[in-house]
Amino acid sequence: MLTALLHDTLDALLQRDRDPVPQLREVGTIASISESIATVTGLPHTQADELLMFRGQVPGIAFNLDADELGVILLGASDHLEVGQRVERTGRVVDVPVGDALLGRVIDPTGRPLDGLGAIAAKERRPIERAAPPFIHRAPVKVPLQTGLKVVDALIPVGRGQRELIVGDRQTGKTAIAVDTILNQHDQDMICIYCAIGQRASAIANVIATLRDRDALDYSLVMMSTGEDPPALQYITPYAATTVAEYFMDQGRDVLVVYDDLTRHAWAYRELSLLLRRPPGREAYPGDIFYIHSRLLERSTRLKPEYGGGSLTALPIVETQAQNLAAYIPTNLISITDGQIYLSPEQFQQGILPAVEVGKSVSRVGGKTQLPAYRDVAGDLRLSYSQYKEMEVFARFGTQLDDDTRHTLARGRRVQEVLKQRQAEPLAAAEQIAVLLALAEGELDGVPLADIQRVTAAIRQAVRWERADLCDQIEAGENLSDRDRAALLAVAAQAVDDAIAAAPSPSSPADSEV
Incomplete structure (x- = not known):
């Protein structure tokens, strides 16, 4: 009798080990829903910037962590979402695929291909938000980045690892300067990322066509979000592009990132913040608008050889209204970057192209990055x-x-x-x-x-x-x-x-x- 009981107990223990262990999941509910944001309750252990999954596999990011509810920004369409539906935690922050498989591709900030060339076989994903390299890891900016433009290379030199702002009114040739710089890297051992934020789809298509016609997509990739995309997708676009660039920088390679443009990025962040009832400040922007751009651009640098020796060069673009350089966002970005290339509408109208106004343009790195022959x-x-x-x-x-x-x-x-x-x-x-x-x-x-x-x-x-x-x-x-x-x-x-x-x-x- 005792032997039979022991056998039964042993069989029960073995069967329990073979059975799958039940997994506990936190499930919340939608308390309110709008076009771009949702309020969620019932997820008290959610982390900041954690990815949440709504019905229909619509992702969202936990943006506001309040005591009783979460403010979530949605990365997809919300037409089919309703109050009371379930929301699940994923346990991970929003990330993006990285690696050589992305070269030549057109993707969105989540890594979804938009060029019809099939899935991307990336072996690694990294969070879009990462700390900037510490100061002790950074090397002086001394290696030139040739733009191929006489007025820039001779008078406003840019170095690898620098942050040079391109600023001017709309339709003055800001994107043209950035695209020409990408085209000039065809034999410079430079990887280029064109990051379109909230642009018209037709304008992005023209840039992609130019890069493809000049065989520049062989060493480039395009990460895009259009003006029709949710503001949350526009908000994460530059951070995702920077994460992709940092992967190559960590491999010891030189990378150029064009952010086109950070004005629309600021608009998207302002829209999300106001919808989440964050206090507005100057020009209705939230008080941390400077921080969201500084933590982005501070990731651009040149690393010392013992830390890989790669570099990440940033060419952020910002649009001014009626040549008002003293507006909030342009002054913020001018103070963050290492100089600016200012484009004059008067010179553009006179046919002086590129319409760079030399008097208002400056490179704070200066001649240290120029080829000696230029000096x-x-x-x-x-x-x-x-x-x-x-x-x-x-x-x-x-x-x-x-x-x-x-x-x-x-x-x-x-x-x-x-x-x-x-x-x-x-x-x-x-x-x-x-x-x-x-x-x-x-x-x-x-x-x-x-x-x-x-x-x-x-x-x-x-x-x-x-x-x-x-x-x-x-x-x-x-x-x-x-x-x-x-x-x-x-x-x-x-x-x-x-x-x-x-x-x-x-x-x-x-x-x-x-």
């Missing part, structure tokens, strides 16, 4: 161009000008014409140096304004064909000796003479006396 040939270019822009205003009201003023105006017009550049046509550093050297040494002083673009194109072609050794030397970061300068200038001067002789044209009316 040799473009040292006084910024000063002379700024003098021209100021003198041009006063010259409109005068009838008699002395010779020095006439010379300054004539040189300034040529500087302005040289700095013009077509969209989606970034230039190599050596070609830019050759043109700027010819400009600085006066080789273009006798060229009519109407012929400047044709002549500078001839200079670039001649230098690339005849002095490929010097081009390689410049792009390798070596200094230009006096002998090298003379050789480069001789090629440029001959190219100018040949171009003028091939197609002479009458002097431009703009060269006449003011």
Whole structure:
């Protein structure tokens, strides 16, 4: 009898071990629901930013953790959600897939593919919110990031690991500068991420088409949320893009992230905050609007070699209203970033493209990131161009000008014409140096304004064909000796003479006396 009882007890214990262990889950209910947010009760142990799952697999993020309820921002459509429906915890914060499998793809902030090319075979996911690298891990920003734009590379240099703001009114070419910078990285061993926040779907499609046509998607990816997406999805977009970029930075690679644009990101956050009844402040933005952008952009840096040696460069874009740089969001971002590229609507309307206003643009890293050859040939270019822009205003009201003023105006017009550049046509550093050297040494002083673009194109072609050794030397970061300068200038001067002789044209009316 005792033996049989022991056998029965042992069988019961073994059967219990074979049975699955019941899992306890916290389940809450929807207390109220609107288009973008929901109030949930019954989940007292929810963590901040934890991912919650609603009916129909609609995800949400626990945003407000109050004593009796949760304020949840929804990442999907809420048309089918009703009060009283169940809400389940997932036990994890919102994350995004990372890895090389994302290159060439178009995805949303949750990692869902939007390009019709099938699922993404990513082996790792990381939280979208991560702490910025500590100061002790950071290295000085000294390696240049070539944008391919003469006005930026020569006058407002950007380095790998820098945060350079692109600011201006709508329709002044902000996105064009960022896209040209991406196009110029085709042979620079740089991974590029274009992060579209709340943009029109047609505008994003144009950017994707440009990147695809120029084979830039081979080293790029696009993370997007449109203006029709829920504001919560727009809010998490830049953080998700930064997490993807940090994966590559941790592998020791250089990454460029374009945030287009943080004005719409701030609008999305303001909408969510007001719906959750957070106290409004200046311009109805919540008091932590500065913090949401600072904790994003502080993740951009260059790491020391012992910590991987990678870099994350940020080009955030912000839109101003009627050139009001003193508005709340632009001033916040100017104080967070390492400089700004300001685009002038007046120059855009005059056809001076890219419409960069040099007087209001600055790089706080400065010449430390420039190739040495730029410092040799473009040292006084910024000063002379700024003098021209100021003198041009006063010259409109005068009838008699002395010779020095006439010379300054004539040189300034040529500087302005040289700095013009077509969209989606970034230039190599050596070609830019050759043109700027010819400009600085006066080789273009006798060229009519109407012929400047044709002549500078001839200079670039001649230098690339005849002095490929010097081009390689410049792009390798070596200094230009006096002998090298003379050789480069001789090629440029001959190219100018040949171009003028091939197609002479009458002097431009703009060269006449003011």
